[in-house]
Amino acid sequence: MRAMMVTELRCEYLKNPMGLTVSRPRLGWKLLTDRRNALQTAYRIQVAAEDETFAEENLVWDSGRLESDESAHVEYAGEELKSVTRYVYRVRVWDDQGEESPWSDSAYWETGLLNAAEWRARWITPAADKVDPAAKEAFYLRREFETDGKKVRRATLLATALGLYELELDGRRVGDSLFTPGWTSYDHRLQVQAYDVTDRLAGAGEDRHVLGAALADGWYKGRLGWEGRSAIYGDRRGLLLQLHIRYDDGTEGIVATDESWRATANGPIRMSGIYEGETYDASFELPGWSERGFDDSGWHPAETLDRSMDTLIGEQSERVKVTETIRPVSVISTPAGETVLDLGQNMVGRMVFTVNMPAGTKLTLHHAEVLDREGNFYAGNLRTARQEVTYLCRGGGAETYRPSFTFQGFRYVRLTGFPEPIDPDDFAGEVIHTDMRPTGFFECSDPRINRLQRNIVWGQRGNFLDIPTDCPQRDERLGWTGDAQVFIRTAAFNYGVAPFFAKWLKDLAAEQLPSGGVPFVVPDILDEGSHSSAAWGDAAVICPWTIYQCYGDKRILEEQYGSMTGWVEYIRSQGDSELLWNTGFHFGDWLGLDAKENSYVGATPRDLICTAFFAYSTSLVAKTAAVLGREEDAAKYEELHGRIVRAFADEFITPSGRLAGHTQTSHVLALMFGLAEGETRKRLADTLAEYVRAEGMHLTTGFVGTPYLCHVLSENGHHDVAVQLVLQEEYPSWLYSVKQGATTIWEHWDGIKPDGSFWSDDMNSYNHYAYGAVGDWLYRALAGLDTDENEPGCKRIVLRPKPDSGLTHARAQYDSVYGKTVSGWSKTADGAVTYEFELPPNTTARVRLPDAANKKMRIDERDPAEVLAAPPTREEDGSVTFELGSGRYTVKVGEKRP
Numbered sequence: 001m002r003a004m005m006v007t008e009l010r011c012e013y014l015k016n017p018m019g020l021t022v023s024r025p026r027l028g029w030k031l032l033t034d035r036r037n038a039l040q041t042a043y044r045i046q047v048a049a050e051d052e053t054f055a056e057e058n059l060v061w062d063s064g065r066l067e068s069d070e071s072a073h074v075e076y077a078g079e080e081l082k083s084v085t086r087y088v089y090r091v092r093v094w095d096d097q098g099e100e101s102p103w104s105d106s107a108y109w110e111t112g113l114l115n116a117a118e119w120r121a122r123w124i125t126p127a128a129d130k131v132d133p134a135a136k137e138a139f140y141l142r143r144e145f146e147t148d149g150k151k152v153r154r155a156t157l158l159a160t161a162l163g164l165y166e167l168e169l170d171g172r173r174v175g176d177s178l179f180t181p182g183w184t185s186y187d188h189r190l191q192v193q194a195y196d197v198t199d200r201l202a203g204a205g206e207d208r209h210v211l212g213a214a215l216a217d218g219w220y221k222g223r224l225g226w227e228g229r230s231a232i233y234g235d236r237r238g239l240l241l242q243l244h245i246r247y248d249d250g251t252e253g254i255v256a257t258d259e260s261w262r263a264t265a266n267g268p269i270r271m272s273g274i275y276e277g278e279t280y281d282a283s284f285e286l287p288g289w290s291e292r293g294f295d296d297s298g299w300h301p302a303e304t305l306d307r308s309m310d311t312l313i314g315e316q317s318e319r320v321k322v323t324e325t326i327r328p329v330s331v332i333s334t335p336a337g338e339t340v341l342d343l344g345q346n347m348v349g350r351m352v353f354t355v356n357m358p359a360g361t362k363l364t365l366h367h368a369e370v371l372d373r374e375g376n377f378y379a380g381n382l383r384t385a386r387q388e389v390t391y392l393c394r395g396g397g398a399e400t401y402r403p404s405f406t407f408q409g410f411r412y413v414r415l416t417g418f419p420e421p422i423d424p425d426d427f428a429g430e431v432i433h434t435d436m437r438p439t440g441f442f443e444c445s446d447p448r449i450n451r452l453q454r455n456i457v458w459g460q461r462g463n464f465l466d467i468p469t470d471c472p473q474r475d476e477r478l479g480w481t482g483d484a485q486v487f488i489r490t491a492a493f494n495y496g497v498a499p500f501f502a503k504w505l506k507d508l509a510a511e512q513l514p515s516g517g518v519p520f521v522v523p524d525i526l527d528e529g530s531h532s533s534a535a536w537g538d539a540a541v542i543c544p545w546t547i548y549q550c551y552g553d554k555r556i557l558e559e560q561y562g563s564m565t566g567w568v569e570y571i572r573s574q575g576d577s578e579l580l581w582n583t584g585f586h587f588g589d590w591l592g593l594d595a596k597e598n599s600y601v602g603a604t605p606r607d608l609i610c611t612a613f614f615a616y617s618t619s620l621v622a623k624t625a626a627v628l629g630r631e632e633d634a635a636k637y638e639e640l641h642g643r644i645v646r647a648f649a650d651e652f653i654t655p656s657g658r659l660a661g662h663t664q665t666s667h668v669l670a671l672m673f674g675l676a677e678g679e680t681r682k683r684l685a686d687t688l689a690e691y692v693r694a695e696g697m698h699l700t701t702g703f704v705g706t707p708y709l710c711h712v713l714s715e716n717g718h719h720d721v722a723v724q725l726v727l728q729e730e731y732p733s734w735l736y737s738v739k740q741g742a743t744t745i746w747e748h749w750d751g752i753k754p755d756g757s758f759w760s761d762d763m764n765s766y767n768h769y770a771y772g773a774v775g776d777w778l779y780r781a782l783a784g785l786d787t788d789e790n791e792p793g794c795k796r797i798v799l800r801p802k803p804d805s806g807l808t809h810a811r812a813q814y815d816s817v818y819g820k821t822v823s824g825w826s827k828t829a830d831g832a833v834t835y836e837f838e839l840p841p842n843t844t845a846r847v848r849l850p851d852a853a854n855k856k857m858r859i860d861e862r863d864p865a866e867v868l869a870a871p872p873t874r875e876e877d878g879s880v881t882f883e884l885g886s887g888r889y890t891v892k893v894g895e896k897r898p
């Protein structure tokens with residue numbers, strides 16, 4: 001019997017992360033084996049400080065053999081970690097047959113500065129009497145330094161900024177991350193990036209080096225929000241950098257930012273802003289500015305800024321990067337006579353281009369998402385965001401440019417000043433977002449649904465640029481809590497989002513009001529009073545709970561616990577009565593189609609939405625308390641939840657089961673949040689189905705009702721209605737936008753009306769992921785790949801495909817923290833169904849196949865009894881259930897007997 005292999009070692013979900021400031025990082029791995037039903041029964045982990053050979057004297061932790069089936073979130077339990085140190089680790093396991101695996105390949109994590117007092121660097125910025133702090137131009141800072149002639153063993157650069165920074169070392173960019181240091185609640189939390197520059201110093205054959213940094217306003221100081229505010233966090237940009245050089249002889253040198261650095265604003269980036277775009281004048285280039293021997297006598301001294309180091313934290317999520325490059329699909333000459341590139345995909349990022357034009361030639365790119373009815377370039381929906389990139393040529397040969405400190409949401413690019421005819425090969429779109437691990441694929445027999453799935457993924461890519469945003473193009477691009485809450489479950493299928501949300505939720509907690517209220521947007525940049533709408537503030541509870549469900553991550557519950565209970569306590573203190581939430585401002589069922597003319601707010605009563613979410617969040621907090629072993633709290637919130645549910649029924653449900661909210665969303669919430677049972681529940685579900693039919697098989701739901709609509713129909717006896725809604729292509733529907741040629745998810749069901757006109761300029765994004773929340777239903781309901789709420793984290797899978805879905809096949813594949821998980825089905829004309837299942841080692845599943853009890857069933861062409869540990873059970877509803885262990889299976893149901 002071949003032993004298991006241990007692969008894909010991860011620390012805090014990440015491959016070899018740098019600069020961690022977590023004191024007990026969690027380690028995880030995947031297992032490989034050809035054998036079915038494979039489980040891990042024990043593991044051993046070794047961690048060595050700065051030693052790939054795991055020599056005894058360098059071990060900081062040897063767990064010894066620990067009997068445990070945990071392979072996802074094993075907490076480091078060794079010696080106290082030291083700053084700026086590489087911890088190398090390896091893992092071996094024992095399986096359920098007692099076989100011992102070989103040691104895995106080693107992986108590592110590196111710590112950042114674990115103690116604020118260890119910062120030798122000072123915050124610096126150009127001297128204010130020489131360089132105007134309000135200048136629009138990027139600042140450039142530089143410093144030469146020497147290594148002391150000894151062999152460099154390890155060099156680690158720690159850096160962050162007030163604003164955005166990019167670093168160079170000896171004339172070359174350090175790393176490939178963009179928009180560093182990312183966007184956090186800067187007053188409370190500011191991330192420090194760590195870069196391994198060992199090869200750059202050790203391999204240089206030279207002791208003299210230069211560090212350079214370019215610094216722009218970014219989120220910190222630039223314009224943010226439709227209210228036009230700027231300098232929200234501060235009015236001075238700043239740089240903080242500390243380079244740790246370890247020599248072979250064990251000594252250490254440090255290079256840090258201080259007054260000895262030189263600075264200028266007289267470089268090529270003349271203006272840059274998140275919404276504005278960027279202006280680059282190549283005649284201002286500073287050739288060699290980050291190399292030895294550059295004459296910086298025209299530059300100015302830097303001065304220090306007084307700012308505490310207490311808010312500094314290590315990086316907590318993947319970095320933002322260029323993840324794909326796409327070529328224009330065509331060059332359009334519009335009726336208005338303009339030249340426009342079509343990228344074929346509404347994307348987020350930047351354009352890169354190459355030209356060969358005389359010095360001083362001015363080239364401009366404007367970015368927009370759609371063309372208008374006449375086929376002309378249309379930027380009305382950007383509101384005051386300019387999305388304008390201007391380049392002034394250097395001259396004398398080919399030159400290539402891409403902006404650094406701005407991003408655009410666009411499919412179309414209007415070109416001005418470029419030589420005609422345009423060669424599309426001179427242009428490309430660089431797609432930029434947080435470099436999350438792709439984890440999910442959904443595919444089925446209907447190409448329109450496949451396009452919808454792709455649009456959902458593109459919506460996620462476009463709006464997961466360091467924080468979850470509502471949209472990536474207009475003067476907004478903010479971390480709207482409601483949108484994030486609505487989409488998180490779908491997001492967690494498509495990509496690994498645990499670090500991304502853990503980071504953002506810490507910002508949410510940091511920005512929470514003392515009362516427990518939650519800002520509309522996180523990081524919070526809106527006016528005072530912009531907080532605590534039902535279904536928006538509930539992100540504080542729903543998001544951590546969802547991450548726990550998808551990844552089995554208990555730490556996020558521990559860390560967010562105060563924030564979660566804070567939100568529920570806030571609600572409790574709001575209503576006229578303790579149990580009904582009927583006060584305050586709320587967005588309601590935002591953009592629901594049952595809204596009154598000219599209103600954004602759907603017809604579902606707000607107090608119904610508020611109280612329903614109050615009940616739901618309270619139930620999740622009760623469950624969280626139970627998971628964390630906080631028995632008293634669990635009992636307290638369970639009891640509170642029971643009372644809210646009763647109060648909801650008293651207020652909104654008649655004794656015979658009618659709901660005082662004659663909308664689809666009202667019914668969706670009551671069903672989804674378990675606010676009615678038994679006959680009442682059945683009646684509500686039937687009424688909901690009736691409402692959908694009365695609309696001619698259309699939805700009227702907005703942000704609040706839409707994400708759950710299909711789930712509650714499928715779960716309550718009306719799966720056929722859910723299917724018809726999803727396959728509907730007439731307005732309003734998901735496929736309506738697909739039919740209109742959408743390549744992302746729109747903010748409004750009628751972003752582009754059937755006659756080609758637009759909804760309105762004032763709030764009409766073509767890249768808003770909220771309605772993409774139906775993706776969750778595609779994975780979990782249609783393909784049937786689900787988790788078990790009581791045993792979360794994908795160690796225990798629930799497979800319950802629904803082949804009665806108007807399609808001939810559907811398949812979901814999900815790379816969980818344990819590995820590849822598949823649920824797929826296909827139907828033949830005679831009604832037989834072939835299921836495909838796959839489970840990674842160390843997981844098990846409960847399978848439920850509908851309409852199978854009285855049909856022939858084969859697993860891998862054999863009698864199920866020969867394959868399964870226990871025979872399948874025939875359920876009353878005609879389905880068959882059974883247990884599966886790891887491995888791949890083909891299950892055939894209903895084949896004609898030979």
Ligand code: RAM
Pocket residue numbers: 470471476480482483587590768
């Ligand atoms: C809009 C945002 C967002 C929504 C809020 C209420 O401005 O785009 O999607 O959550 O309004």
